[in-house]
Every structure is written in C-alpha cells, then in structure tokens.
Amino acid sequence: MATIKQSLDELLTLDGAQCAAVVDSSSGMMLGSAGTGVDLEVAAAGNTEVMRAKLKTMRSLGLNDVIEDILITLGKQYHLIRPLSRKEGVFIYYVLDKAKSNLAIARRKMQDIEKDLSF
Template structure:
C-alpha cells in the first residue's frame, strides 16, 4: 500500500507522457494531493469534479446501473483521465502529453496505482 504522495510520484515516473496528477475528493471538489506542472491542478480538480458528478446524475436519470470506471477527455495535445476509485468518493486525475503517451498502458498503470493507494 502506498500513500498519496508516493502514488502521484509513481504516476509521473512510470506512465509515459504523464505531466501532472492529482487525487481528488469528488464530494468536495478538493485535491487531496497534486504533483506536476502545465495545469492548475486545484482548478482542474474542481472542474473535473463537476464532470464526474454530471455523469453520475445522467446515469441515474437514465437508469443505467453500475458505476463509472474512468472518463477520458481528449484534447488537441493532451489526454485527461479521471479514474474513479471503487467504493470511495475519490478519483485520480492524470494529464498526459498525447504525443508521448500510450493510452491503453496509461489506463492499465493508473488502475494498478489506484489499487495500491491508501488514504
């Protein structure tokens, strides 16, 4: 089991193209930890909390059972992944340089890091 700081550090060190990462409490919109550059992670935490909440509300209104595994946002030069931690009101937020990242590998590694996280 790893703590928040070690998990974010491992994300930036081991995921190709990773430039920023955060652990976010989506009940409050607050970042529990941030690491990296190129994005204001406090603003991103709050904004992406609204994305997660909106998708959850939409699933509820549509009667879609289950939970969100992750949300992918594709920008011109970046991927943004919101990985929801099962059974917790937290998500890992990862920003990747699109030219350097392998999206499938990034999702796989992010899932593994989240599995070992203790808060």
C-alpha cells in the first residue's frame, strides 16, 4: 500500500505529467498534492463541482452506474478526474501536457495508483 504522497509522486513520473491531487469532494479540500502548473487549490474546489454535477445528472437520468473517470480536454492539457472506488467522496485529479503525454497510459496509471492507495 502506498501513501497519498507516494501515489501522487508516482503519477508525476509519466511523460507530460504536470500535477496531481487527491481531493475530498464533500469539502473540496485537497488531501495531498504534487507538481506545478495549475493552482491546485482552485482546481480541487472547481472539480468538486464537476463531480457533483455529473453525479446529480446520473441520478436524474436514473443511471445505476459508477464514474470510472472524467476527461476534460483543453487546447494544451488533459485534466483527468477519477473517483476512488474504495473511498467514497474522494477523487484523484491529474493534469497532463497534451503534447507530451499518452492519455491511455495516464488513465491506466491512475487505475493502478488507485488500487495501491492507502489512507
């Protein structure tokens, strides 16, 4: 099992990785962060709203399913949000340089990190 810090540091080893955080979606507060390039305090709070909106929409549609991840594609960056299946209300937020990163590998890395993450 890996700590939050170890897990985030591992995410930053991928090409194009800029920053990452573990966020409590009930408060919008970060439980840990690593890297630079984005104001993670602002991003954590804003992406909490993204998670809440998507979950509300799923409930409204009567979808009995879970979110694996949410991808936001910007001109120069990928922003990935992955709710933790073992820790309700907590998600990983991951920012990558679009020109330098491999999205499939990044998604897989987040999945692997989630399995080993301990609180």
